[in-house]
Amino acid sequence: MTDQNRITLYYSPQSRATGTRVLLEELGAPYDLHVLNMKAGEQRQGAYLAINPLGKVPSVRHGEALVTEQVAITIYLADLFPQAGLTPALNDPLRGPYLRWIAYYGASFEPALIDKFMQREPAPIMQSPYADYDTMLGALETQLSKGPYLLGERMTAADILWGVAFSWTMMFGIVPKKDVFVRYAERMTSRPAFQRINAADDEMAAQHAAAAGG
DSSP states (O other): OOGGGOEEEEEOTTSTHHHHHHHHHHHTOOEEEEEOOGGGTGGGSHHHHTTOTTOOSOEEEETTEEEESHHHHHHHHHHHOGGGSOSOOTTSTTHHHHHHHHHHIIIIIHHHHHHHHTTOOOOOTTTOTTSOHHHHHHHHHHHHTTOSBTBBTBOOHHHHHHHHHHHHHHHTTSSOOOHHHHHHHHHHHTSHHHHHHHHHHHHHHHHHHHHTTO
16 A cells, blocks of 8 residues: 555544544555544634535545545545455446445435434425435335345445444434344444444544533
């Protein structure tokens, strides 16, 4: 691995960036953390807003390339380190389904979750990006029931994205603890990379809370 492959991850613990850090660990990628204390509002300060005007994490820098948006980051990093075997090649029949389920996370799952969490009335089904919540979640349940991973027997970067997402959304009660979701989340979060990062996040989050006076 050369320094040209080194990644800078703009990071805050116990956030969506956690999944990206787990992915980097699973890829065996060299990376540095640029840590932001979100409890102190550092993600809303000018230095970081110049990186990501939305003030969101994760963001990654790789050489001259700056990538935001969790879906784009997942695809980019897995393609950058193909030797890890977590991304189907362009000529692999699984490439299309792989991209489908990664895109589904940002285009359908997240908007549905926010409406659900905020107890907002969703848009009419013909205008909604996710049809309706039950249909959106039902499609995932059907796909995961084929298991053990989203694409059947093969684990990909998509599973890291979704495994972490199911873990935290079930913890907060936004997604119901159906057996297929629970088993899938446990399968992904029991992996050593997630366990390492989860423990590190707990320690970092406690430090941030103390520094912010919380």
